Amino acid sequence: GAVVSQHPSRVICKSGTSVKIECRSLDFQATTMFWYRQFPKQSLMLMATSNEGSKATYEQGVEKDKFLINHASLTLSTLTVTSAHPEDSSFYICSAPPRTGTAGELFFGEGSRLTVL
Amino acid sequence: GDSVTQMEGPVTLSEEAFLTINCTYTATGYPSLFWYVQYPGEGLQLLLKATKADDKGSNKGFEATYRKETTSFHLEKGSVQVSDSAVYFCALNTGGFKTIFGAGTRLFVKA
Numbered sequence A: 001g002a003v004v005s006q007h008p009s010r011v012i013c014k015s016g017t018s019v020k021i022e023c024r025s026l027d028f029q030a031t032t033m034f035w036y037r038q039f040p041k042q043s044l045m046l047m048a049t050s051n052e053g054s055k056a057t058y059e060q061g062v063e064k065d066k067f068l069i070n071h072a073s074l075t076l077s078t079l080t081v082t083s084a085h086p087e088d089s090s091f092y093i094c095s096a097p098p099r100t101g102t103a104g105e106l107f108f109g110e111g112s113r114l115t116v117l
Numbered sequence B: 001g002d003s004v005t006q007m008e009g010p011v012t013l014s015e016e017a018f019l020t021i022n023c024t025y026t027a028t029g030y031p032s033l034f035w036y037v038q039y040p041g042e043g044l045q046l047l048l049k050a051t052k053a054d055d056k057g058s059n060k061g062f063e064a065t066y067r068k069e070t071t072s073f074h075l076e077k078g079s080v081q082v083s084d085s086a087v088y089f090c091a092l093n094t095g096g097f098k099t100i101f102g103a104g105t106r107l108f109v110k111a
Helices: none
Strands: A004-007 A008-015 A021-024 A032-038 A044-051 A067-073 A076-079 A090-094 A110-115 B003-006 B011-015 B019-020 B025-026 B032-038 B044-050 B057-061 B063-065 B073-079 B084-092 B099-101 B105-110
Touching: A004 A090, A008 A021, A021 A032, A021 A090, A021 A110, A032 A067, A032 A076, A044 A067, A076 A090, B003 B084, B003 B099, B011 B019, B019 B105, B025 B032, B025 B084, B032 B063, B044 B063
Parallel strands: A008 A110, B011 B105
Antiparallel strands: A004 A021, A021 A076, A032 A044, A032 A090, A067 A076, A090 A110, B003 B025, B019 B073, B032 B044, B032 B084, B044 B057, B057 B063, B063 B073, B084 B099, B084 B105
């Protein structure tokens, strides 16, 4: 079964509103989670690394004020897309590394498809 | 910087055909290599991995061998099934938090 769960799987919102996406680790604690954006027919683009109890680390070119990340507990990270615009429409995916295993081995959430009208 | 290049899709095969999806990489150091699979409407799942040169990762009939001399990690399966239709991602990690993904290759298997 899934070990990382995302919610919602699909969301449609109006331009200018904010949308929150949750990523939960099930049955394990994740001090680190990763947020990606996936464009159609393209690979995953790492947006930021979410760190429990501290600020997220954003990749170059990702607006931290636009994409707010909060990792308030060892099992939950949230991504809030603020003042969303149509160009923010995309598939957002989170992942978390297992407690033990090879660096790069990741559990992924099911993804959240955001459509901004 | 580190990068992963994989063959463009889509790849369309008939059931029971042989599958190869090419993947080459550029990395400093000695990366671990991965194949992830994304079935329609789902997140990614780890398919197989190899952590050092000449290692062979295998799972569900899929195999890939870590070839340091050619910096490759090609995915193969001897006989594909319709249920193998998905997007396949090659990826590498050099020991830090950042995993680099290829662009993905979509596979369609026809009955």
